[in-house]
Amino acid sequence: MMSENNENRDYEHKPSVREHASARREKQDPEAGFEPLSLWFFSICAFVLMIGGGYLGAKSAGFDFGSTQVSGYKAGTPPNFTPAGPVLSERDKYLKSGEAVYKTVCNGCHQFNGRGQGQIPPLVDSEWVINGTERMAQIVLNGIRGPITVNGTSYGAQEMPAQKGALSDQRIAQVITYVRERFGGITDAVVTKEMIADARNRHGDRVAQYTAGELAAEDAMLSGEQPAWMNPEADAAEGETSADGKNSGDVKDPAVNDKAPESKETK
Ligand code: HEC
Numbered sequence: 001m002m003s004e005n006n007e008n009r010d011y012e013h014k015p016s017v018r019e020h021a022s023a024r025r026e027k028q029d030p031e032a033g034f035e036p037l038s039l040w041f042f043s044i045c046a047f048v049l050m051i052g053g054g055y056l057g058a059k060s061a062g063f064d065f066g067s068t069q070v071s072g073y074k075a076g077t078p079p080n081f082t083p084a085g086p087v088l089s090e091r092d093k094y095l096k097s098g099e100a101v102y103k104t105v106c107n108g109c110h111q112f113n114g115r116g117q118g119q120i121p122p123l124v125d126s127e128w129v130i131n132g133t134e135r136m137a138q139i140v141l142n143g144i145r146g147p148i149t150v151n152g153t154s155y156g157a158q159e160m161p162a163q164k165g166a167l168s169d170q171r172i173a174q175v176i177t178y179v180r181e182r183f184g185g186i187t188d189a190v191v192t193k194e195m196i197a198d199a200r201n202r203h204g205d206r207v208a209q210y211t212a213g214e215l216a217a218e219d220a221m222l223s224g225e226q227p228a229w230m231n232p233e234a235d236a237a238e239g240e241t242s243a244d245g246k247n248s249g250d251v252k253d254p255a256v257n258d259k260a261p262e263s264k265e266t267k
Pocket of ligand 1: 105160
């Protein structure tokens, strides 16, 4: 009777039993996800790493990767690869140089978009750009002041300084070519440094800037050969007619090599 009572005693709920040293020695139940791994698992991993490492070491000749490189190998370039970007035609290069001159010299006044500002007239679609190259060369060489009408608007409060001291014949030729192409839409003829050298001979010792009335006639073109690299294009443009008639009367003299420009579509 007595022993039966003892067996049924609820030891678990007696603090004196739960806090006994032997109970504390027992491992805590692991939290979910932190269960200890089996020693077998570690053994298998170690085995796989050893075999794998041995295999790699053997096949790579003791981890000497020099042996896997082909001696004398040089990385080749794919066909049609041009490291410096697309190849520019002679004309494109000429226009690029003209753009560089424009950006350093003309930009500040006429603006990069060529639309001018305030009393500085626009170059876009300007009759002084599209028409005679003789008078455009005069303007760039010696500058211009006093009243001038551009695209039907009159200007005159500001002056354009002479550029002949700052720019070589080549630079002036390039910038005029660039301005005529970009703002006047003229693509069939370029202005060469020989043409500008000739213009400088004739106008270069002028002291003061021009006034509009003193400039050469609107159809006077600088004379000289087109560069050889212009020929294919010049030939292609030969058959074109200036359809609108607006500029078709500009060039009368067959000796001049520049052609009547087509007027540019207005934007
Ligand atoms: C310091 C300012 C200034 C600079 C730099 C300048 N211009 Fe001008 N340009 C003017 C002004 C101002 C006029 C108008 C002058 C007048 O009213 O008579 C003018 C007029 C012109 C004209 C005739 C009118 C027109 O708008 O078509 C052309 C062409 C021209 N400039 C081209 C150029 C080119 C090309 C360059 C660079 C090489 C250049 N200019 C640099 C101020 C400048």
